[in-house]
Amino acid sequence: MFDTPVQTSLPKDGDLPQNGYNMYIKRVKLENFKRHVSFEGTFFPGTNAICGPNGAGKTSLVEAIGFALFNHRSTKVSELLRKGARRATIIVEFEAAADGRDYIVERRITQRGGGHYAVHDLETGSLMAQGAGESQSVLQDLMQLDPNIELPQLFETTLGVPQGTLTSAFRQTPKDRKKTFYPLLRVEEYQSAYDKMREFLNQLKNRLSELKGKLESRLEQLEQLPEKEQQEQILRKETEALEVEHTQLEARKPQLVEQLDKLNEQQEQLRKQTQKLDKNQERLQRFRSEQRTAMRDFEEAKTSHKIVEAVKQDAKQHEEARQADKTLRQQQRDAKTVQEEISKLTLQAQSLAQSLETQTKEVQKLEALEAENTSLAAQVETQTKLEAQLEQLRKETLQWQEAKTRLKREESALEELKKEQSVRQTKVEELRKLQPKVEEKEQIGTKGKEISDRIEQIEKQDKERLAIAQRLEDFDKEFTAFEASLKADEEKHKTLLDTHQPIAKDLPQLETKLNTCQRELGALEAQIEREEQFSKDVSGGVCPFFKQPCLNLPEGQNLEQHLGNTLQKAQETRTQRKKDWDTLEKQIQHAKTSRNILQTDGEKLKIQLEEKHKLLEQKKQQRAEIVKTLEAFPDNKKELEELGKQRHQLREDYKVLHQLTKEAEKLPVEEGLYQRLQQDLTKRQQHVEQLQQQISSLSNAEAQIPPIEASLKELGNPREKVRFNQSQLKALPTLQKTLTQTQTKQTSCQSRLDTLAEKRKDFETLDAKLQEVSEQLQRTEEAYQKHLQHKHAAEKLPASERRLKEIETSLRQTEALVEELKESIKPLQEAFQPEQMKTLQDEFEALKQRSTQLNVLLPEKKERLSTLSKDIERLQLLRTEVAEQQGQCNRLKEVIDCCELTRKVYNEAGPRVTRALIGSISQEANRIFRHLMDQNRLHLRWSEDFELFVEEEGIERSFANLSGGEQMSAALAIRLAFVRELSSVRIAFFDEPTAHMDAERRHNLATQLMDINGFEQLFVISHDDTFESITDHVVWIDREK
Template sequence: MGRPSPCSQTGGHQRRPCRRDFGKAGERRDKTYGRERDVMLIHSLTLENVKSYRRETVEFSPGTNAIIGSNGSGKTTILEAIGFALFNHRPGKLTAFVREGRQLASVTLEFLSDYDGRSYQILRCCGSKNLYRVDDPELSIRVCEGRSDFIQFLHQHLGIDSETDPSELFRNAVGVPQGTFTTSFLLGPSARKAVFDPLLKVAEYRKAFEKLREPLSLLRQRQVDQAIEISRLEGELTRLPDAKAEAKSLRSHIDSADSELRAAAKEFTAADSDRQEMEARRERLQELGRMVEGQQQSVDEQRRTLAAARQWFTESKEAVAVTVANYAGHEAYRAALRAQRAMNEQIAQRRRLEEEQAGIRTLLARAETQADALEGALVEIEGAEKTAAGLEDAATEQEKLDTEFRDAQRLADRLIDAYDRVQREETSVEKAQKRLDHLRVEVARSQKLEASRKQLQTEVETLQHTITLQESICSQLQPEMETIKQQGTQLKNLDADAVCPICEQPLSAEHRLQLLERLRQSWKEMNVRALNAAETIRQAEAKREQARSDLMKHELTLHSLPRQHAIETAEKELADQNAQYAEARDEAEALRHIPQRVEQLQQALKKLGDPRRQRDAALQLARGRERVERALQEQRAQAELQSKALAELDGHMTKFAGLDAETTHISSQLAKFQAADDLYRRNQAAAEALPQRLQEVSDAEKALVRAQKRFEDGQEQLAASRRDFDDERFQEVVAQVEELRSRRVQLETELDQWRERLDRAKEEIAQLQGLERSLSTARTRHDRLTEQEELLRSLRTVLREAGPFVTKALVQQISYSANQLFGQIMEDYTRTLQWKEEYGIVLEADGRERTFSQLSGGEQMSAALAVRLALLQEMSSIGVAFFDEPTTNLDETRRGALARQIVGVHGFEQLFIISHDDSFEQATEKLIRVEKRNGTSEIHYE
């Protein structure tokens, strides 16, 4: 099992936020956190399922790293992977970046950052999952994750500003694709501007100029808004003088009304005091009237009370006469009642004795009946004892036969089960045999399919090898054909007096045509080879897809078919089923005679009858002899006891012989004296209340005298109070008070209204004064906006005019650096290289200028190399450079010279040279060789 892809792992590190403090373009930090500045170095690169790589790790060293290998071995893939991880550069379609047959490709790059001197690990994945992640392996923390934070991390640690695209920097300066190193400088001026303007930020000044257009419009709009606001405020403030005058007038009205209100209040207080005094007299008069009226009612009430008391006294005297007349009859009735209560108690005693006699007679009859029944049961028991003794032998024989029958019946049940098992086992054997036959057929089919699958697998691998080989040929031919086209274009565009880019001799027209024909023929041959390779790839891919489809069908079928071990298992199951079938047949044969024995035992038991049941029934009846005899004795004793109790009760009943006659006499006495008793009891209470009612009459007469005296006194007080109160004067005073109250309320209402109007006026004045302050603020803001507009206009003018000057200075600086690098590369400082403002390269020697297209192939490569390296140094703090096949189309002598020149370039901490020849093998710190075996790229070190 291979190690899992790092893209499938999400844990293991804590997250640390990226710093946002990005440096400007061209700035190189000399110190970081108090240390001397570190250099940027790429330590290693791990590729997993990337193009032709299964899993390989490439270790790099400071200085020059040469990556050597044949065409199509996978050298350029290393450069593409570094660009993908460190510069977010997409190497074409990402689906083509994933190894064939895999879903996910991952690139892990470890590098030392010159931003903070720390080592970081970048992990990028593409295919079925996209991943952007940076870890700090020393601290084991997650630095950032996600595309946005990842791009900010790259700007920060590559030393480029936030407006520079790392991908564009890689494509045009750091890692120029194979075969295009000089192409950009062979383009026309407008095309070159499209390439280099974004890197130099030429358009940034124009963009800044355009971006300030909207703020300028916004300032103008704000000025207009402020002017409108000022006009509005000035219009509203015209009401301020009127509001102040109205407030002054209202204060005058309020002062006058307040004085008048105080005078009215004083007059009202005096009148109201008179009213309250007269109202108190009137209330006293009304109170005396109510009191006299109450006293009159009290006199009338006392008169009614005296009449009622006299009536009750008369009734009591009459009741005394009635009670005296009926007293003797009342006493006789009471004596008869007492006699009746005593007689009722004797009647109850007699009734209880009669009930007790009836219960004893019932018990006596029940005991005699049960005794007769028990005597009959004893006779039956004697007969049962004789019957049980006669059936004992026959019952013993029946028990023996029953035991034998039960045993035989169990064996018969086992025989039925054995027959059922025989049938089941026979069916199981048949099924096992059929399954074994089917498995043998399917296993034979599986073996044939397995052989066919292996053939298809071999065919797929062979076709894949063919496709990989032809793709390698195509990838090798494409840059060579592109180079031939460029060389042809250069030959066509050379001046008549130009020198040959190969031999550096004057180029004649005939020699030009020969070279063009040679290039055309070479291109045509390569094109034929490329077309043949493409056709071979197309046919091989079609066959491969068909073979893969057949292979998938075979594998699906094989997955559903059984293997050889299934036959062995089925054979064992068949043998087990046969053994169980034989065992079931033996058991059934051993029990075959049991049904006949069961029939014999059934006939014997039928002939014998059921003596055991008869004997058991007789024994059961005989076992009750002792219980029956004991019960018989108990019933006879009970009958004798009840007879004695009945005789004793008969003796007690003799004392109640004259009870009925006495009861009749008492009832007649009660009827005779009941009327006298009723009259006595109805008048008894009134007669007894005679003394109390006499006293009530005396009390009522005295209370009447007192009430009449109080009524006469009240009438005198009422007459005096009426003489003291003048009702007409009282009504005049009340009318005066109401009039004064109305006047005061009116004044208070008017005063409240004027005060409310004054408050509104004050509020309006306050609002208008606030508007005065707002007007002052608005005028100040309008003046400030006018100043800002003038400043912004001036700034846009500066930006518009400064852009070309800044670009010119930047190009001159890069041109100066490129000239120094060109001298190092060529080891010749007598010639001057210039990079013009239209981004064209001119080489001056001995006072003669030559354009880039007039230079030899070696000069073009060296000049392009110098400009791109100078551009890289100026636009970033990256101390790393890549050269992909820099010696293409050069002869051996020039390849060696260019190799020495590239290795001798100063100012870069790490160089990566990718080549298919051995020109760089002797002049590098580390040699990395890439080989492809069976379609898989492998890394070796020398």
């Protein structure tokens, strides 16, 4: 049930965001969410009442909004699904505070906990965000909320307080109240920043300590720099000397190589000639051996040639007999193959004759079926026509029966429409009589708005006066604290002067004493040195100048004893002066410290005191201005009470007219329904007439069916016979083709048999020929074997003879070459000198060895020199880094001092911000509380330990001593003030705020809630009808079956 919205109040201008828009919810659609199978409701700015019986799902609707917009849920996701459902859907349409445009949040959940979360731009249809994290971030932007605000916590603790918990937080102990409200104020961030900066400060201190440690380590490394620079100079000189030696060795090396190359060339010539002589001598021996072997091969070939010539004719005849035997054996195998093929073809011909007979019978049978189908064609055509007529008549009979049923239904509906038309006509006439009441209601609404605007103006002035009074109170507290701080600083400055001025005053005198002590110590050191030297020169008490005992000494004392006593006294005096020196140094250091403290802290305190005295005068002037402003406010108490009475009377009149106008506003809807009923009545009358005509035209179809069924029975089923024959005839083409192929195979088989019979006649004399050839082979076998045995050796006779002649020629040539080489070697042996070559080789090896040593030493020296240079370069860079690190240490010290000061500020800021926020919320809550109670003499105060007090005529009562209605109104006021002061979202949800109240208190609270300013949209959930008659918009929810 949805009513036309009537907005009775608008938000104040100061409550609108900077862009002029406020967020509000327009539409909510649910499917399978908790108790709701399917729900869709529209909402408007102002107060929206969600009413219905217990268990209908009113709270579930608010939970769905919290889950979709703020990601808040109090149970498992699976428990949000309706029992038996697999998936639930939530769709929330809202106008955004960021740009005033419409957006949709869609959230789907499943039994397994998965789902879909997305934000859509309704105007463009585009997807703005998808997934929980991205969607929540976009929603925060659209609501214009601080990114640090947790949306679930905002909904649970501020916007949508759960049923039955509205007043419970205020009944808790101070400790529990702090746990509830302190996170909402979000001032714990100051303490969090204070705590987090401790870790950062420790890191900075650790970093400073680490830098100091590294600095000490690097200063120790820098002590190595002078020693490394000296090592580099020595090593550079050694390296240069080795390079000179290496250059000299490299210059001598080519000379030795040239001399050795000449000797090696002579040695190589001698070696080559000697090697050539040795090879030719070996060749000569090999030729002599080959000569003997060739002579033996020649004699064997000559003997084999004689044997081959003797048996040549018989061997030829044996070879011819072998060829003939081979040919006859092949013909014998061919004859066998022909006989086997004849037997096989004979069997095949018999099989083909049997197949041909069977296939001929099958073809004849199928040709008879084809003729039968031709004779049945006329009967099939008759059967088709009769079946078509029967089908048409059956359809018409079915249509006739359906038309009769529909006619009865339509006639019944027509009667119902006529009755409803009469009822609607009566209701329209009654609603037309209520139209004059609408204008009267509008006049009352206008007058009520004027009164509300004046009340709001007065309340605004009261709020400003209370704010200034609170400001004066806070200012006095701050002023008192400032005076105490000033007095403490003055005491601190006086103590500083009293402590350090007398000490610093003695500094010049102490420095003078220290200089005197220093001069005395110098004189004593010189005296002691002279006395010690003089004691060394004195021997046996004799004066070293006069070479005799000293006459100026007391009796019984020699010069050595006198000098020893004088030296001892001087040393004792020096020890005393050193002690005096140490004491004076400590006193001077203490005096300098006091002087520095006076110059730094003392001057700083002095400047601070001067500034604070100036600031004290300014604060006194500020307080006077605040008091003057506070006294300028007028007393509007009587006017406010009179306006309250007038507004109350107008509300009572408005309630009566509101009920009447709500009914009058239904006139357009009722008139539209009446017109649609008339149109439906005309359409149904026309439909009844059409059905009557259809029944009349189809009434004869049922009587025509039995004659046609009898004719079909008499005819039989010729179509089925034809269909069966056609299925058999499908095999006819294949059988005909197979028959033709079988006939062709039979002809081919018979032709092949005739050909093989002629061929078999050629093999009748084959056995006699084989016998004759076998005898010839036996006769020539021995001669053939001898021919085979000596044929290969006989064929080598010409080659053996040529080989023998070639070897004898080579043997003669090699003997001559050996003699020639022996003669050429003699002068080479006389020219070559092995001793000179040995000397040069030893010198070259020593040079190579020293050069190798230098090649090893020089890189090592250079590498050591490079390492030293790099170390020196590194230490020089280290010296620069040390200077930079010293600067970093100084900067880190400054940062640490700044951080410590910042932590002090954060530590002191938290309580001050808490007091300011509680004061601001308390003022706004007091304004709302007065409005809800409709009593300006009441004053609501929220203390710093989050306890509520109500003051009336100077008497203050705690929350526990308030009545049920006062407790509920006070709790509502605090919650609404929270929403206004700490959130840019001007929406709030109240679940059963009138629980445990009687009818009068429920009615009063509901009436006051209607007039609360500064909120774009309020949702009030109730199971009774208190809010139904007075709120801007009502959504009624019934239990779903």
